[in-house]
Amino acid sequence: MATTPARLDEFIARIETATAALHRGEAEDVRRVSQLLGAMGQSFTTTVFSYQQASTVRDGVAFLADLAQKYPAEAWLSTVAAEQFRRPVNALRTRYAMRDTADMHEEAARLAADLDGAALLRLGRTMMVYYAFLLRRLRDLLPFYELSVAFEGHKQIAQRVAVSPTGKGVD
Amino acid sequence: MPSRQIIVTLGGLEAVANLFDDLAPKTSAAVWNALPLSETINHANFSGEEVSFPTFGLMWEREHQLYDNEPGDLGYFVQGPAICIYYGALRVISPGNVFGRIATNLPRIQEIARRSWKEPGIRIELRRKDA
16 A cells, blocks of 8 residues: 555654653653663663664664655665664564554654655654664663773773782782 | 844853855745744764754755855755754855854854763754844
């Protein structure tokens, strides 16, 4: 079944509503990521990996938007788009608890198969804006300054241990 | 015709910026039409003395992209999309559309921007300066 313009318009409006929620700091996905606990009860790695995963997925969306801009009339475009949108759904939903983002990708994959280049470009760019805000809100969960200080301290200790004849540090 | 001006409020401090209506007319117009904008800033991790905040997609065209910025330059990062303040020494990796420059209060803006590396949540607002 071909995607109607109204169906795409409705979907884009939903993404824009979700983006506005991110802008206001009210997105459920970000709240869920902030509450994720890993295998050992830790949340730092789950948070930083969630951020990295969202960044990777965003790059895929940007790549797709570039393809749609450069090759709008190619027949393979919609197939590639559908696969690209579908690819991260499971990881986003089950590993990183970003269920709303996963739902967005699932719906994008469903629609993409019937979209032309111009419509895919529009959809891809709308999703890029969504990711611009999602990534900032996830990044806001990470205290980069404190982590940097802690990491440099850890590196210094590790280097001291590495040059120590006893393996217990030089001090 | 003199360029249009906007007010940049960073961490409560106001500065006036001139838009580059001549050098980056499309970007200047896109930003002008989107004002007012407000968000929290993040400090750059790689490129140097730069802060930025995400925006809705104001435009998608590259225009007046520079690798050598002056302190106080304002950029629109198309790929983000985001608006950046290049406030000091930079090693630009991905250039933005440079659409304006802060003309007043730059030293104090630089202090606040530098502080944002250690202090998250600093707010920024951009609005039109009425003639």
